[in-house]
Amino acid sequence: MMMCKEATRLMSLRQDRPLSFQERLSLRLHLAMCGACRECNRQFTLLHEAGRRFGPEDSDEPPA
């Protein structure tokens, strides 16, 4: 069973690279059960979004 600390590792990782199927599954299961980690996940996403607002248009994501 994955613990919160390990779950935050995957939450951070998903901001940097696509997760594997196994990683996505473990994270999703954990988030379904853990409210604190759901908040943490939102916060990491918010930090990522904050950086994009602050930063350049030409980031690593290809244009839609």
Add this chain to the structure above:
Amino acid sequence: MSAIEKNDSFAGRSGYETWVFGILKYKILDAMRAQKRHGQWQPLADENDEEAIDRQFQQSGHWRPDARPQSWGEPEAAFESEHFWRVFDACMIALPDSAARIFSLRELMGLSTEEICRELEIKENNCWVMLHRARLKLRACIEQGWLEGDAS
């Protein structure tokens, strides 16, 4: 390479900000290369990082009760708040140098971890570990400042 020298190639770019940020990005990379040559860049220097992270978790891997993440409200409300950005700024400054640098390269400059690791000549895995630590620290710091300010 300076902004002036690059001026000729500006016409084709999508916007002034994009252009300035593009230059800034290379400036930062240049600075890092120079530092690395002089042996000042030590990505693994702050090992007591681990302590700061352990303060948020119990031995079992669960959140410590006093460190459990709280809701920050709607992201839009945060982004429109001057207070939020002040807290964000203060927390960035409070981060250890190497954590602040790697977070800036990734999230503010938008470099991929692959690019960052190529520049710093560190393993990508190392990059992910450092970013994980930086994000955990930043979230704890911002949460404190943001929610406190909210209540007052």
